[in-house]
Amino acid sequence: MAVNVLIVDDSFSMRSIIKKTIKVSGFEVGKFLEAADGREALKVLVNEWVDILLTDINMPNMNGMELIGEMKKDEVLRSIPVVMVTTEGSERRVREAMEMGARGYIMKPFLPEEIKGTLCSILGEAEYAKKELDEGYEGGDF
Amino acid sequence: MRRKSLMKVMRAAISDVLETMFFMTVQFAESRCTLKEWFPDEQSLFGATISFNGPSSGSLWIVAPVSALNEITANFLGRGKDEISDEEKRDTVKEALNMIGGHGFSLFGRKDTFALGIPNSIEGLTLIENMQGNSSKDTILIEAGHNRLAAGFVVA
Numbered sequence: 544m545a546v547n548v549l550i551v552d553d554s555f556s557m558r559s560i561i562k563k564t565i566k567v568s569g570f571e572v573g574k575f576l577e578a579a580d581g582r583e584a585l586k587v588l589v590n591e592w593v594d595i596l597l598t599d600i601n602m603p604n605m606n607g608m609e610l611i612g613e614m615k616k617d618e619v620l621r622s623i624p625v626v627m628v629t630t631e632g633s634e635r636r637v638r639e640a641m642e643m644g645a646r647g648y649i650m651k652p653f654l655p656e657e658i659k660g661t662l663c664s665i666l667g668e669a670e671y672a673k674k675e676l677d678e679g680y681e682g683g684d685f
Numbered sequence: 686m687r688r689k690s691l692m693k694v695m696r697a698a699i700s701d702v703l704e705t706m707f708f709m710t711v712q713f714a715e716s717r718c719t720l721k722e723w724f725p726d727e728q729s730l731f732g733a734t735i736s737f738n739g740p741s742s743g744s745l746w747i748v749a750p751v752s753a754l755n756e757i758t759a760n761f762l763g764r765g766k767d768e769i770s771d772e773e774k775r776d777t778v779k780e781a782l783n784m785i786g787g788h789g790f791s792l793f794g795r796k797d798t799f800a801l802g803i804p805n806s807i808e809g810l811t812l813i814e815n816m817q818g819n820s821s822k823d824t825i826l827i828e829a830g831h832n833r834l835a836a837g838f839v840v841a
Contacts, residue, residue, distance in 0.1 A: 553803070554780040556773060559762055560706075601783070603803055630787020633798040650791070651784045652705035 581605030698789030730809020
């Protein structure tokens, strides 16, 4: 399944690195979309469906935490898995992000394997959930 | 926060970031020369600064000559040295400092939480002029292969 990925970071070099890392990790990507801050990301999300969103925290205009907050208010956007890719590594910051609904947290500097591992785990779960929906599986005991 | 501790985590963060993201092995020069002496022939230097707040506040800085940034940016973006624009060099030096700061402060451990500002570009020679009065003890002279860089901090 080809996935659409939105990368949100105010550094275009970092967006380019993340994009390259995802490409070499072997994911089949439909569209790579980019935004320089949370505000731009929300504009992208008005017109495009994405399967996963990777965002920095520390950005001008609207930071990554505010972006998750805005996405949570929207019934559709809240289902998009968000991964923080950030330099902010304090335990408090990680906890805050996860409590806000982030599904993964990758610290910069990162190794390509960390991006691959996190995406595999999240997109694998998403694929499984989609399959369940497609097959009409409602969970519960057999 | 003691300057010695900040120096220690900054050095560790510089090594980690330059090695992991830029594929450069780093050594620290122990000499106490000035920045003008460290970059004797460089006319074109790119710099960046970033503020921090927390148990103490101040700013971090980094400066690199164009020759070093050509290599650093090429390594970072996986492109040829002659394909790199000045804008990309500025962006790379800012992002390098952002990662050094974030990673460095995360090494302080659980108790100390620092918030970083947004990194800013600054012309390298201006940055060096601004750092003239700063203690050389707060400056880190970096050798990465045949390239020289410098970084440091100012605690308010």
